[in-house]
Amino acid sequence: MSMALYAASQRSSSTEAGRVTRHSFSFGPHYDPANLGFGPLVCHNDDLLDPSGSRPAGYPEHPHSELEIVTWVLEGALVHTDSAGARHVVAAGRAQVLSAGAGIRHSEVADPASGRCRFVQAWLTPSEPGGAPSYVLGDAPAPATDLVEVVGGTGLPIGTRGARLLVARLRPGRAVALPDDPRQHVFAATGAADLEGVALRAGDAVRLDGEGGRMVTATEETELLVWSFGDRRPGLG
Template sequence: MGMAVYAGSDRSSSTEVGRVTRHSFSFGPHYDPANLGFGPLVCHNDDLLAAGGGYPDHPHSELEIVTWVLEGALVHTDSTGHRHVVEAGRAQVLSAGSGIRHSEVADPRSGRCRFVQAWLAPSAPGREPAYVLGEAPQPATGLVEVVGGGGLPIGTTGARLLVARLAPGDVVALPEDPRQHVFAATGAVQLGDRELREGDAVRLEGEPGRVVTASEETDLLVWSFA
């Protein structure tokens, strides 16, 4: 129980032609038995793709895959017939279910693309694959629920993704749920006596309702678990 801070500089990373990925949890060859996940969250990757770069067609199963685009645009194509361009400020949820294939490539017309992608364990296995794309971004104040709850549907019970674009001095209260993963995607915020800068994360257990104050313009991503 309590608060654990994870510095962005401590993340492992994978580099391939056209992409760099930074991993918040144990991932692929970057095996860490002490950092396999947080509740149902088993992957939290921060990807930077060169224009036209990305991930060619590959399979997934029994995962809820949530993508939040921070910069540029991501072209998603999957084996159920979906093909969408996901612009900055939009979320997509791919429920892999019993099995699906997809590709993710930075739209060459929009230059480089940065996105954060989370993988969560589903609450029920063997479901039909599904895909849903969020609406175009709307101006908002404070944390906005984009996945779970009143946001896009996800097959992990009690999981929610909330996001905020904060200006310097903005103050937001974190959700009341008992378990939260707080990620400073850009900028800097103050959480208690700790400062989080770009790439830093905090995992909270049993400390609902903490307050975050932005030190500069910040993109804040919060996974909250009931």
């Protein structure tokens, strides 16, 4: 059983024209062999896009394979286009899951009409490799006073067995119980909270292994993102 705090100040970052990305795990040139992932979660990026420049802000078309790619928009709107023919505007309060399967190309750029865009994107390893790529977009339940399933469970389908993304928007003083699952990644996207004596500020994360059921109490207006993994079988890491 373990609980480890990863402060925002410990995260590496990448900067391109119109984009700043903060990485929770080893990513691209920011290689860290001690921080390659957490169970099936191999990427957890926090992107801020400024569409005021002369070029689209974000990620031009690029390939992926063998990944489940989950995007949660916190602010503004993101335009998703992929080689399977999908093109959607993903606004705050909507979630998308792109199953890359054997291979797909896609682009993600800020919608200029919506101004600045901030989104958190997670990459997970699929339970079954290969197959045809797929895409699903949905309106998430309003995560007002408790954790609600956005992806996995009763939320959007994902090809990683036992994985769930839960989100809550909490007022100061509101407490929620984390799922009773063996492994969880708890991220304070905004605000501040207390996880049974561990202070979380915006951008901080806690990784729990064998520590399900703990309580999180908001100390400011807080948006909390929790990846919970309930599958104990070998291969979760």
